[in-house]
Structures are given as structure tokens and as C-alpha cells.
Amino acid sequence: MALSKLLAASLIIVSFFLLHLTEAYQSVAPPQTIEASLNKQIDCNGACSYRCSKASRQRLCKRACGTCCKRCNCVPPGTSGNQQLCPCYYNQTTHGGRRKCP
Structure with a gap:
């Protein structure tokens, strides 16, 4: 039981971290297209x-x-x-x- 709660908490933390990284990347390096x-x-x-x-x-x-x-x-x-x-x-x-x- 404690192991499943720990796993769920770590997944939530990792997903927030990945979300933060993608937002930071988009604000620093917007796509350069002809349009x-x-x-x-x-x-x-x-x-x-x-x-x-x-x-x-x-x-x-x-x-x-x-x-x-x-x-x-x-x-x-x-x-x-x-x-x-x-x-x-x-x-x-x-x-x-x-x-x-x-």
C-alpha cells in the first residue's frame, strides 16, 4: 500500500517536472518556420x-x-x-x- 502511494506521488512529481520543461523550452526556443x-x-x-x-x-x-x-x-x-x-x-x-x- 505504501509502495503504491509512493509510486503515484513520484509519477505526479515527474509529470509536473516534464510539463515545466516543455513550457520552458517553448518560451525559450519558439519554432522557426517560414510562416x-x-x-x-x-x-x-x-x-x-x-x-x-x-x-x-x-x-x-x-x-x-x-x-x-x-x-x-x-x-x-x-x-x-x-x-x-x-x-x-x-x-x-x-x-x-x-x-x-x-
Whole structure:
């Protein structure tokens, strides 16, 4: 009987300790996602200039990228691909159903 009470008390103490650790971790290290970083305004001109630096039609690429960047506040890294890292950027389409953002 005394052993079961001791076990129950220790389980309660351990659960409170784990709860405290998880709360402390969340307050110190919030998750860093692309959506969380949307609060900061990015430099669309610089990001799109780099994104379109290897495009054959740079002016067209920069115009489309700039529009997408202003709407989504996100430009995928690199000169091509990686669009899944910016879901809003990835999901922009033209009236014809093609991807709008380079």
C-alpha cells in the first residue's frame, strides 16, 4: 500500500517536472518556420534579383517574382526550384493554371 502511494506521488512529481520543461523550452526556443518569419518584411528587389539572375528573360522573371514576393513576403532560396519552401509563393497561379512565380 505504501509502495503504491509512493509510486503515484513520484509519477505526479515527474509529470509536473516534464510539463515545466516543455513550457520552458517553448518560451525559450519558439519554432522557426517560414510562416513565423513572415512578420519581417524582406527585400523583394534583392531576393528577386538573385532568384532571376540566371533566367533567360530576367525582366519578366523579376516582375513576376516581385509580385509574388509582395503578396507572400517570401522568395525561395536559390535561382530555381525550392518553391515548396514558400507555400504561398508555390501556390500562386496564372489565369491559365500555370505557376505564376518563378
